[in-house]
Amino acid sequence: MSADNAVGNVSVPLRNLLNSIQCMRDRVRDGESNESDGAFDLSNFWHTLNQAVKAVSQEATKLSVAFSKPPLPSQQDGEKLSEWILKSVLSLSTVYYWLPKSQGVSLRRQVRDAIVDVLEGVTQLVGVILSSPLQSLSHEQLTSTGGVWSACDSLSQLPRDNKAALLVVLCAQIGVVKDAIEEIEQALSEVQDPFSDVLDDDQEPRGNQDTYWSEKDRRVIGPCQGLMKxxxxxxxxxxxxxxxxxxxxxxxxxxxxxxxxDITKELSPGVDDLALCLYPPMDYSGVEDNVSKLGALLKKVLEIIRCSHVCGESQLTWVQFLDGAVDHNLQKTKDLLQQDS
Incomplete structure (x- = not known):
């Protein structure tokens, strides 16, 4: 049998494998879980999921090693390798469907996204192997194999319940909001044009006043920062x-x-939108619109917190304080915007 025929024969099971994993990935991304009628054993779910993801990592490694140097696996060996890795990703996908929504939508989303990342990683690995089956271990294949390992490792470190899943969401939101606040503070502290760092070396400094904040602009920014904080x-x-x-x-x-x-995920986009419209030339109508939106969103967040089980007596104090701070900054911004330039 010629080398070309060998490549063609071993490519068939790999192409079938690629198509199957792609379909599986899309089903997981769009699919719904099975609802649990009785008590759900979350600890058993995590144990089984961890075993499944270990199997995917091992089978992906075997596949990569088998195609890392000549001679190529025979068609029969290629079929076995494809069968084993397909079985492992099918098991992983099946375990995901065990997790009912009653355990938390936030938790399910994070589990789903992590499993999709694993399936996407395996898809990329198989695609790389198909594109260069006779080469020695390429940089792309090494990177793709590492990508599968990384995705599998991330899945094993997921939050274990919906409380932990919410904390992951909040941590991400805090980081984005903190960055937006710091960027505005940094820009305000600079005497020069806040956009000067993006000018090309051969461009002259811009004399247009629209590139600087006026005194009124800076006063308006104050309560906007208050809302962001x-x-x-x-x-x-x-x-x-x-x-x-x-x-x-x-x-x-x-x-x-x-x-x-769900509601706190809207905060960082709201803060970002407000921060962006504060840069010169400041569009007062845009500022007013985004201030109103962020203020309304914050009050909605605070109301949902107030009505939830996480709000005890001590939490009620800061909820009420922040609610008042929102009203204060909204009114102050409105008053400043209505003043004559």
Missing amino acids: ASAACLRKLTSAVKTHGDVSTPQNVAQLDDLA
């Missing part, structure tokens, strides 16, 4: 409250944690 404080305080009072023992509490995750 209130968002950051809300996220920090909520994180502490969830750590202390977050509970996943009842469906109602699990659902409340999901509500908190």
Whole structure:
């Protein structure tokens, strides 16, 4: 048999494998879980999932090693390798469907996304092998194999319940909001044009006043920063409250944690939108619009916190304080925008 025929024969099971994993990945991405009628054993789910992801990592490694140097595996060996890795990813996908929504939508989303990342990693690995089956271990194949390992490792480190899943969401939001606040503070501290760092070396400094903040602009920024900082404080305080009072023992509490995750995910885009419209030339109508949106969103977040099980008596104090701070900054911004230039 010629080398070309050997390549063609061993490519057939690999192409079939690639198509199967791609279909599986898409089904997991769009699929729904099976609802659990009785008590769900979450610890058993995690044990089984960890075993499944280890199997995927091992089979992906075997596949990569088998195609890392000549001679190529025979068609029969290629079929066996493809069968084993397909079985491992099918098992992983099946375990995902065990996890019911009653354990938390936030948790399911993070598990789903992590499994999709694993399946995408295996897809890329198989694709790389198909594109260069006779070469020695290429940089692309090495990178793809490492990508599968990394995705499998990330899956094994997922939050174990919906409370932990919410804390992951809050941590991400805190980071984005903190960055937006710091960027505005940095720009304000610079005497020069805040966009000067993006000018090309051969460009002359711009004399257009639209590239600088006026005194009124700087006054308007003050209460806008207040709203952004209130968002950051809300996220920090909520994180502490969830750590202390977050509970996943009842469906109602699990659902409340999901509500908190969904609403707080809107905070960082709201803060970003407000921050972007503060840069010169400042569009006052845009500022007013984004201030109103962020203020309304913050008040909605605070109300959902107030009505949830994570809000005890001590939490109610800061919820009320931040609610007042939102009103104060909204009114102050409105008053400043209405003043004559």
